[in-house]
Amino acid sequence: MLTSAPPYEHVLIDDQKIPRYWATVWTMFHGAGLAPSTLKRKLGHIEALYAHVDQLGGSLDDALHVVDFDRLGNALEAFFAQLRNVPVPTESAQSRWNTAFHFVRDICERLERDPAAGNKMEEVRARMAQLDRLYLGLRPFRKRLGTKLRALPRNVVAALLDAATPGSENNPFYSTDTQWRVYVLICLLLYQGLRRDECLLLPANFLKSEVDLRTGARRWYMSVRSNETEDDPRGTRPSIKTANAIRTIPVAHETAQALLAYGENYRGNVDHGFYLSSSRGTPLSLEGVNLALRRLTEVLPPTIREQLLERTGARWLTPHPLRHTCAVVRTAQLLKSGKTPEQTMMHLRSFFGWAKKSLMPLLYAKAALDESLNDSWNDGFDARVSVLRSLPE
Template identity: 80%
Template sequence: MLVSASPFGHVLVDDHHIPRYWATVWAMFHGPRLAASTLKRKLGHIEALYAHVDQLGGSLDDALHSLDFVTLGNVLEAFFAQLRNVSTPTESAQARWNTSFHFVRDICERLERDPTVGNKMESVRARMAQLDRLYLGLRPFRRRLGAKLRALPRNVVAALLDAAMPGSDANPFEKVETQWRVYAVVCLLLYQGLRRGECLLLPANFLKSEVDARTGNLRWYMSVQSNETEDDPRGTHPSIKTASSVRTIPVARETAQALLAYGENYRGIAEHGFYLSSARGAPLSLEGVNLALRRLTEALPVAIRAELFDRTGAHMVTPHALRHTCAVVRTGQLLKSGKTPEQTMMHLRSFFGWSRKSLMPLHYAKAALDDSLNDSWNDEFDARLSVLRNLPQ
């Protein structure tokens, strides 16, 4: 159970009030980097896994200590089934699964680096890789693909960009460094259509340029991939969703200039190689992105927030809502430019990191052709006024 242990915050204990060993170790390493509320929430997710193993008559600490991957695999599979086997799965189940799985993975990685454990590094890594393949992509909560996908309303995006623009009176963040960090996140999500985890894995030098041999103009591009050269200290590790998510995509000049401005002037001196850095100089976390968008949403006028809920059913602008908006707008651009449906599907799969068999482009095409999106589409999506012009009324 989760108990308060002032001044150390919260700790997990068993029924005899003895601390959960590996949960305590995990909290010691990751707790200082997390807000107290975030650490408490994550420990609650981890406790759910401990309690599940207790009910099965086992010991999660023992399985972790001995690196018993057979037992760990069985435990994770049963825990996933428990989260999934409910009448109405909720999004909180996904957070609980992600936190629990990455907790197990993190402890195994730490034990792998301990020479006193006596396991061959290659063997442990192979078994950890097998855990990743089997369980990393599992999702106890899945949205129905039949649900309507919609871009954020034009007024919502206009107000959001006003709030995110560095130096704007509507910007809710006091420090200019924070304003530029959040603006860079919005650019990556809205203009480049990246997933939240993909943004957080970008290395500091991810933005590249080259001279176009045909026009002589400078063009920008970026690669989306895992950053395996960095030790990731974050409590919840961001990850690349699938092999198809690894891709190279173009970047408009205006977007590149904004991203360079943050990286060169406001990122600060950091001891890590990730592009997005927190105010403390650590890699920006998944929770940090969520908090930033929550602050931006709360800064929107009441009427705009009401429109957001009325049009989308959401109270907050989420990272994936910005990716949805990018996908819908770019789909409409491609169709309006004369691309065939097949060409459009191919471009979308390449740009957004979907597999060749993915049906997601079809859903975005349907959204782009919705009557509410039948405005004329301009080519320069990445210019601010064009973004607003291209969004639905």
């Protein structure tokens, strides 16, 4: 069972409310550098392995303590069979398997370094290599070759922006404040390429500007980072994914005006420092973001929803495909502007917060060459005259 026990935000306990020993050790040494949301997800996968072994009448902690590779191997095999033996295996099964297997291997490697192990160290190394050969390459869920990125097609984006624009006849939200809150959320996801958690962590004063001394033009930019100065009352706290996600990125003038309009006119008089605020005056939650996108999906025309399902395999809009769409379009813009592939990769890593060795820019470069994903709409990606007309003076 996953719970919290100070000083740890997340900890696994058994049916007797006793912390699971090796999971706690793993949290201290291997989970300390993970974002809270990532650690919570991985501990959930590890708990699934513990629960599976418990159901079989065994004890995973006991098997790990004595480094019993026969019992560990049997447990892993049975766990893999459970993940695979379902009518429709999901991608989450692969993540659960990888986390569970690497947890077992991490603990075995730590025990191997124990001086008290004596002559067992060589045996442990050999048995661990055997575990790698037997189980490391197993895949409960195999992705289809050539699966496309979940970027949204042009018609879906156009319909989404029409529904999300404040004052639109198709906008499903009655309150003007809510309409603007959802609209700037779409701007942050679609035009700035932010992750959902990054949007929710933005401080109220995140948007900055400076005057270009050469041209006299005002340039806008924003910093993506954690908001450590604020006490976060949300049950599920958003977090920055990695250190590379902390970045400063430019903001188009049109987008900046929309973000300012919400902050100055529709955010409300709230007692917290987060930019996005709910209708109750509390920081907008992860669940609130998902609900807003679900409401927008409901008002899309049936043909658009069919196209969404056909292209992405999803019946509902979720935050991450908007980030994917931003990456595909930005890639196309950079290449069209004359940037070399190397320069394009560098800009993408900086803008989207990817590590230097990340292969994500290469995937988006490939997707950007697909004409069905970037058409003439990417030329005016930041120009939304209809929205600017509705901005307050």
